[in-house]
Amino acid sequence: MFETGPNWRRDVAFGAILVAVMIAIPFLGPSRYLIGQLTLFFLWATVVSQWNLVFGVGGIFSLAQMAIFAFGGFATGMMGLYLGISLWIALPLAGIGSILFSLLIGLACLRLRGPYVALLTLAIAQVMYLLIITDTACFYMEGVTCRNFTGGTRGLSKFGDFGFREMLGRREYLKGDYYLALFLLSLALVFSFAIIRSPLGFAFRALRDNPEYGISRGLNRFKYQLLVFAMTAFFTGLAGGVFAGHFRVIGANVLSLPLLLFLISMMVVGGLGRAWGPILGAALVMLADEGMKDFVEIRNMGYGALIVAIVVLLPQGAAGGLEQVWGWLLRSLRRLRGEPGPPAAGRAGTGRRE
Amino acid sequence: MDTVVQIIVSGLTLGAMYAASAIGLSLVWGAMGVLNMAHGALLTIGGYASYSAVLQLGLPWYLGLPAAMIVSFVVGLAIYHIIFRFMYRHPAFETNVIIATVGLAIFLEQVTLLIYGAYPFPQPFSIEEGFYVSSVFVRFQNVLILILAVVTMLLVAALLSRTRMGRAIRATALNREAAQLMGVNVGRVFAQVMGIAGVVAAVSGVMLSSITTLAPTMGYDPMLKAFIICVIAGLGNVPGALVAAFVLGLFEAVVQFAVGVRFGFPALLALVIVALIWRPYGVFGRRQVRRV
Amino acid sequence: MSTPLLEVDSLDAGYHGQRVLRDISFGVPDGGLITIVGPNGHGKSTLLRAVSGLIHPMAGEIRFEGKALGRARVDQIVARGIVHIPQGDMIFSEMTVRDNLLMGAYLPGPYRVLDTSLKEVYALLPRLEERESQIASTLSGGERRMLAIGRGMMTGGRILMIDEPSLGLAPIAIDTIYGLIQALKQAGRTILLVEENASRVADLADRIYLLDHGQFVWQGTAAELDVHDEIVETYLGG
Numbered sequence: 001m002f003e004t005g006p007n008w009r010r011d012v013a014f015g016a017i018l019v020a021v022m023i024a025i026p027f028l029g030p031s032r033y034l035i036g037q038l039t040l041f042f043l044w045a046t047v048v049s050q051w052n053l054v055f056g057v058g059g060i061f062s063l064a065q066m067a068i069f070a071f072g073g074f075a076t077g078m079m080g081l082y083l084g085i086s087l088w089i090a091l092p093l094a095g096i097g098s099i100l101f102s103l104l105i106g107l108a109c110l111r112l113r114g115p116y117v118a119l120l121t122l123a124i125a126q127v128m129y130l131l132i133i134t135d136t137a138c139f140y141m142e143g144v145t146c147r148n149f150t151g152g153t154r155g156l157s158k159f160g161d162f163g164f165r166e167m168l169g170r171r172e173y174l175k176g177d178y179y180l181a182l183f184l185l186s187l188a189l190v191f192s193f194a195i196i197r198s199p200l201g202f203a204f205r206a207l208r209d210n211p212e213y214g215i216s217r218g219l220n221r222f223k224y225q226l227l228v229f230a231m232t233a234f235f236t237g238l239a240g241g242v243f244a245g246h247f248r249v250i251g252a253n254v255l256s257l258p259l260l261l262f263l264i265s266m267m268v269v270g271g272l273g274r275a276w277g278p279i280l281g282a283a284l285v286m287l288a289d290e291g292m293k294d295f296v297e298i299r300n301m302g303y304g305a306l307i308v309a310i311v312v313l314l315p316q317g318a319a320g321g322l323e324q325v326w327g328w329l330l331r332s333l334r335r336l337r338g339e340p341g342p343p344a345a346g347r348a349g350t351g352r353r354e
Numbered sequence: 355m356d357t358v359v360q361i362i363v364s365g366l367t368l369g370a371m372y373a374a375s376a377i378g379l380s381l382v383w384g385a386m387g388v389l390n391m392a393h394g395a396l397l398t399i400g401g402y403a404s405y406s407a408v409l410q411l412g413l414p415w416y417l418g419l420p421a422a423m424i425v426s427f428v429v430g431l432a433i434y435h436i437i438f439r440f441m442y443r444h445p446a447f448e449t450n451v452i453i454a455t456v457g458l459a460i461f462l463e464q465v466t467l468l469i470y471g472a473y474p475f476p477q478p479f480s481i482e483e484g485f486y487v488s489s490v491f492v493r494f495q496n497v498l499i500l501i502l503a504v505v506t507m508l509l510v511a512a513l514l515s516r517t518r519m520g521r522a523i524r525a526t527a528l529n530r531e532a533a534q535l536m537g538v539n540v541g542r543v544f545a546q547v548m549g550i551a552g553v554v555a556a557v558s559g560v561m562l563s564s565i566t567t568l569a570p571t572m573g574y575d576p577m578l579k580a581f582i583i584c585v586i587a588g589l590g591n592v593p594g595a596l597v598a599a600f601v602l603g604l605f606e607a608v609v610q611f612a613v614g615v616r617f618g619f620p621a622l623l624a625l626v627i628v629a630l631i632w633r634p635y636g637v638f639g640r641r642q643v644r645r646v
Numbered sequence: 647m648s649t650p651l652l653e654v655d656s657l658d659a660g661y662h663g664q665r666v667l668r669d670i671s672f673g674v675p676d677g678g679l680i681t682i683v684g685p686n687g688h689g690k691s692t693l694l695r696a697v698s699g700l701i702h703p704m705a706g707e708i709r710f711e712g713k714a715l716g717r718a719r720v721d722q723i724v725a726r727g728i729v730h731i732p733q734g735d736m737i738f739s740e741m742t743v744r745d746n747l748l749m750g751a752y753l754p755g756p757y758r759v760l761d762t763s764l765k766e767v768y769a770l771l772p773r774l775e776e777r778e779s780q781i782a783s784t785l786s787g788g789e790r791r792m793l794a795i796g797r798g799m800m801t802g803g804r805i806l807m808i809d810e811p812s813l814g815l816a817p818i819a820i821d822t823i824y825g826l827i828q829a830l831k832q833a834g835r836t837i838l839l840v841e842e843n844a845s846r847v848a849d850l851a852d853r854i855y856l857l858d859h860g861q862f863v864w865q866g867t868a869a870e871l872d873v874h875d876e877i878v879e880t881y882l883g884g
Contacts, residue, residue: 061452108627112585115389118452119581120627126578127620134616257574261460268453297468304461311454312440518748518757525738525749532736535698536801537724537753 008197011275015189018279022182026175035174039246041286042181046188046239048266048278050232053192056273057204058228064105064121065236066260067128072098072237073250074150080159087162091241098237099230106229111222125255132252155251162245177246184242188235189279195231196275200224258300262289265307271317280319359490361607367496367565369603370503374558375580376587376595377510378551383584384527384592385547388448391455392433393555393580394573395462400426400556401477401563401572402470408478418479419502422556430552433458434545442544459574466570474567479560499561506557507596510550514592523547579619582626649712651676651836652697652728652805657706659689659696665704666692667860674805679827679837681847684857690840691733693857694807697838698730699723711804725753729803733810735794739783743774746782746793750800759802767796770829788819795826805836812846820846844871 022042026035051065075094080087109120132150139149150156164176195201207221244250253259262285270281288306292299314321375397382390403425404418413421437454441447484493514520525533526543534540555573562576583602587594602622609621650673660666666689674680682690695701697708699720708715710726718726738746747767751760768775771792777785782793791811798806811827812820824846831837831850841847844854848868856864864874 061449108630112630115383115448115452116585116630118389118391119578119585120630123578123582123623123626126574127623130616130619257571258460261456264453264456272449298464300460301464301468304457304459304464307457308437308454308461311450311457312437315444315446315450518752521741521745521749522752524741524745525752528738528740529736531700532732532738533749534700534720535724535730535732535736536749536797537721538749539719539721 011193014276015186015193019182019186023179026178032174035178037286037290039174039178039181041282042178042185043239043243043246044263044266044286045279045282046181046185047236048263048270048282049185049188049192050236050239051263052267052270052273052278053195053232054229055267056277057196057201058225059204059207060110060225060229061115061118062109062121062229063118063260064102064109064124066255066263067105067121067125068098068102068233068236069240069243070125070128070250070252070254071101072240073244073254074156074240075237076241077151077156077159077244077250081156087160087241087245091238091245094241095234095238098233098240101237102230102233103226106226110225110229125260129252129255132255151251153252155249155253156244157249159244159248161248162242177242181242181246184235184238188239191231191235193275195228200228204228258303261300261303261307265303265310268307268310269318271319271321274317274319277317277319280322281317284318355488356490357611359487359492361604361611363487363490363492363496364610365604365607366600367499367603368606369600370500371558371561371576372579372583372603373596373599374503374506374554374561375576376583376599377507377592378554378558379577379580380584380587380592380595381510381523381547381554382551385523386438386442386544388438388451389455390433390548390551391452391577392458392462393551394575394577395459395466396426396430396552396555397559397562397573397576398466398568398570399429399462400552400559401568402466403556404479404560404563405470405475405477405568409475415478415480418477419557419560422479422560423553426552426556426559427549428552429462430548430550430555431545434548438544438548439541442541463570470568470570472570474569476567477560477563480564495564499565502557502561506554510554511592513550519546575619579622582622585626586629648675650674650678651711652838653709654693654697655707655709657693657696657708658704659692659701660704661692661701665860667696670706670857670860670862672855672862672865674836674838675852676804677834677836678852679831679839679850680853680855681839681841681844681851682855682857683841683844683847686842688857689860690842690857691809694730694732694809694838694840697723697807698728700730721753724801724803725755727802727804729798729801729806731794731798731806731808731811733813735790737782737785737790737793737797739781741782742779743782743785743793744778746797747774747800750797751802753801756800756802760800763800763802767799770799770826771796786819788815788822791815791819791823792826795823799830805838806830807838807840809840810842811839812841812843824850848872 022038025038047065047069051062054060054062054065072094075097076087076090079085079090079093083090105121105124109117112120133153135148135150135152137148138146140147162176162180164173167173168176203224207224240250240254243254266281266285267278268281269284270277270279285303288302289299292302295302310317316324375393378396379390379393382388382393400422404422407413407421408415408418433455437458438451441450441454444450481494481498484491484495486492512520514524522533522538522543523546525536526538526540530540533543558576559573563572566572579602583595583598586602587598602625605625606618606622610618613621652674654673655671657670658665658668670693672680682693684690692701696703697715699715699718699722702717710728715723715726724730738749741749747764748760751757751763756763773789774792774796777789782790785793795808795811798808808827811823815823827837827839828850839847839851848854848871851868853865853867854871855862866874
């Protein structure tokens with residue numbers, strides 16, 4: 001459940017501190033590895049924050065988020081490669097393209113009931129994956145080598161990057177991508193908070209908590225869902241584009257099931273529909289991933305088990321769990337000081353709605 | 355002529371396998387109102403169980419199938435007891451199950467990978483001999499698959515319509531609360547449904563791997579196709595799923611022959627999307643009252 | 647008077663933390679017919695749902711044959727002999743009439759005497775036998791109600807709780823249904839009947855309870871009800 005009202009100052013303060021710390025980190029002389037991992041963290045957190053809006057706020061069971069991400073990445077790369085334009089121009093165009101792509105998916109899927117949406121969006125992502133890895137037709141010849149339109153199993157490459165290499169030099173260029181990704185995440189977060197607090201957010205809460213009432217008030221579920229699906233596709237697609245530019249390659253592997261699971265686990269660990277869930281979830285899962293680096297074989301097994309355990313044992317996710325612990329601490333403190341205080345008011349009460 | 359025979363043989367075989375995959379999925383949906391994304395993993399487990407029973411325990415090849423059915427039955431029951439049992443009273447059951455079973459699917463796939471590795475073992479439950487129809491060689495295996503699928507479906511249909519357990523499953527699907535008021539223990543019905551889904555999945559997993567090979571991810575593709583079939587038929591509609599499975603199997607075979615193998619699935623999906631824009635609750639589906 | 651078959655003792659119940667019923671106490675003697683009357687939305691169905699275990703009481707206790715039900719599951723409560731025929735029938739619409747009746751005899755006990763109880767139901771409700779193999783959703787409103795009650799009879803419980811049997815039916819169908827209830831009473835069945843309107847049930851009921859805003863405001867026999875015209879006027883609209 002999203003919190004509304006009195007906590008927005010806390011959210012803004014927390015967000016500002018977080019961004020300030022992240023801006024400062026490259027100046028503290030971190031390793032290239034850390035910079036790279038944080039860049040990836042920003043990108044995944046962006047994707048998950050938008051997914052969270054789709055899933056947790058919009059109530060859309062979309063599993064097509066990575067398809068949109070891949071679309072943004074491939075669109076950016078293809079425009080760079082085939083049209084020869086700068087990725088800086090390709091990126092926003094890819095973002096707009098992602099909106100159109102998501103509208104197509106949305107028009108096909110969103111009129112359906114929840115589980116059907118999950119089925120169909122997963123099938124769409126899988127078809128994209130299959131079409132890319134089975135792509136063997138020659139699109140152009142590079143010397144004597146045949147190149148496919150989508151890059152096939154090898155992935156699409158040779159479309160360049162964001163130019164930080166020339167600007168900042170080989171040693172420092174990663175920081176350029178780092179700030180770009182951080183900027184993107186900040187925008188995506190501001191956007192998601194704006195959505196949650198906007199009339200649109202209220203419309204969604206009404207539709208989710210009481211569909212009959214919402215519909216009777218003239219709220220058109222399909223229209224609102226399509227709107228949120230398309231808007232979030234913009235940032236998801238941009239994240240795909242930045243991903244492609246950062247790694248200088250984009251392939252079908254971004255559509256793989258383990259990666260989908262990796263990102264779902266971020267969302268679930270963070271807590272579905274919770275404002276800070278995506279950041280918390282992405283951070284926790286990436287840290288856990290670091291810890292499991294040495295156990296490659298059982299890594300995906302670990303994610304699988306983790307998701308099951310969280311859904312079964314902690315359906316509100318870590319953000320929900322933290323809130324409960326936090327509320328419990330506050331109440332215990334008050335009790336220790338002998339203050340009566342409201343028993344379950346404010347954030348302590350948001351988790352359970354009884 | 356030969357092409358027609360080939361398309362029919364291939365289409366019927368595909369349809370039979372899809373039907374067996376779709377029935378399990380559709381049953382679980384119908385009775386519990388949830389989507390089991392780990393259904394493909396049940397297929398895979400069935401396929402490998404048959405392999406282990408024959409090549410590692412040394413049982414005769416024809417015992418591979420019963421062994422697979424037993425193992426997948428147990429895994430199906432386990433999924434209920436370890437996961438669903440704790441969730442089905444929760445209001446967000448529908449959403450949570452999708453996420454939890456995606457996690458479970460990956461978990462089971464990785465366990466399979468850890469035990470068997472990625473080597474594409476052949477399925478021992480298979481007959482290599484065959485016969486000719488005009489000049490097309492048809493393996494007995496294809497005939498066996500068709501027979502198995504039909505028998506499985508008849509058995510499931512008989513179970514649902516003629517037994518006390520089947521009636522309770524149908525009653526629970528139609529009105530969970532009323533079924534409880536008749537003394538039905540809903541949790542037990544769910545466990546039974548998961549067990550049956552496991553058995554049916556094992557049949558389709560063994561059949562599938564007998565015409566391709568075993569692979570830890572082999573259940574994924576038929577599961578997606580089973581999804582598509584259920585979407586066309588309307589989830590929970592078992593007879594509709596049968597018709598849809600054979601129609602789509604034949605359609606895919608035609609596309610594969612006419613356009614190319616890689617376009618089979620995309621063409622199916624395109625067809626489904628068009629069908630759904632036309633009829634959002636499935637081609638045979640009735641507009642269902644939303645479970646609250 | 648001996649201990650009632652069903653005893654409800656200071657019951658509070660409701661949904662989502664909101665109390666609908668407060669401090670409800672009454673008993674249903676073996677072989678008796680007790681009626682609870684009151685306007686819609688004042689907790690009559692909630693009361694039956696609490697007894698059959700579809701919701702758990704917030705306070706108080708429900709005893710059956712002297713033993714507390716506690717937090718038993720619905721199917722366990724049915725197995726002990728409490729049959730709840732819910733409002734709106736809730737028949738299994740896509741199953742045949744016969745399969746619906748067979749579902750009534752789902753539990754092992756009733757299943758053993760299936761043939762006897764099926765004959766009994768068909769004897770009382772010959773219409774159901776005529777339509778045995780018809781899909782239940784094709785029945786008329788009155789036939790559905792018969793099916794719901796027949797299905798409840800198949801369960802063979804010691805007490806039948808019937809929720810608004812006259813709801814939404816044409817007067818002639820209501821007559822049939824009340825004829826059936828009278829027959830059940832004469833056959834010695836214990837019945838807890840809930841209705842919005844007292845006029846129909848007054849002649850049948852051993853005792854009437856009036857439920858208003860979640861509390862009993864009056865109780866007595868039909869004869870006493872006749873004396874208190876003002877109650878009839880205030881609560882039951884004459």
